[in-house]
Amino acid sequence: MSFLDEIPWNKEGLITAIAQDASTGRILMVAFMNREALEETVKTKQAVYWSRSRKRLWRKGEESGHVQRLVELRLDCDADAVLLKVEQAGGIACHTGRESCFFRKLEDGRWVTTDPVLKDPSVIYKS
């Protein structure tokens, strides 16, 4: 019995995956994993997600270099979400070049961007 068998994969075969910076506790991003992605994440100690838009495994950092080294993996009570504590290479998790994907905050009824772009995406994603 593998730890993978204890997960009731949803009808798309996925589970929600949250990445949290292991040192600061900041939530970096939310994505999905399928069985293969979670297995490879544990095996390689690097975060691998399932890209729903590209319909393929997404080895986080494969283009940007912003890989996430797995420090700890947790499962929630109903086993429909995993929490990855990670070391974020480059200190940038978001494709916009920001530390975290949660860079907008609700202030007086409006979403306000509170976080700076640390690196221009055109530099991160060289074509």
Added chain:
Amino acid sequence: MSFLDEIPWNKEGLITAIAQDASTGRILMVAFMNREALEETVKTKQAVYWSRSRKRLWRKGEESGHVQRLVELRLDCDADAVLLKVEQAGGIACHTGRESCFFRKLEDGRWVTTDPVLKDPSVIYKS
């Protein structure tokens, strides 16, 4: 234009919602919100989710008293997840009586329960 209109609700009309303890940074739980739940959360400053199993609004703490006071609300880059920083009443977010729903950790290929039950669920949920 409301902040609610900027969210591309999924086909079930939901968005993923993550609750994080505002003081410790610990991830407490993951659930879903529909438009009404998010609107009420912002209005009342208390977390309201959508219960998919019960198909109704779930005012967190309505039975247990373990309400979550909203401190900060954030939205991610593709607007399919919100992050709530909360003050967790009673220090218990999970229906199992634990601080966090993420009480299992992967150790040597097995999910191991690492967190204590702080209060017996039969005491929390008096019938």
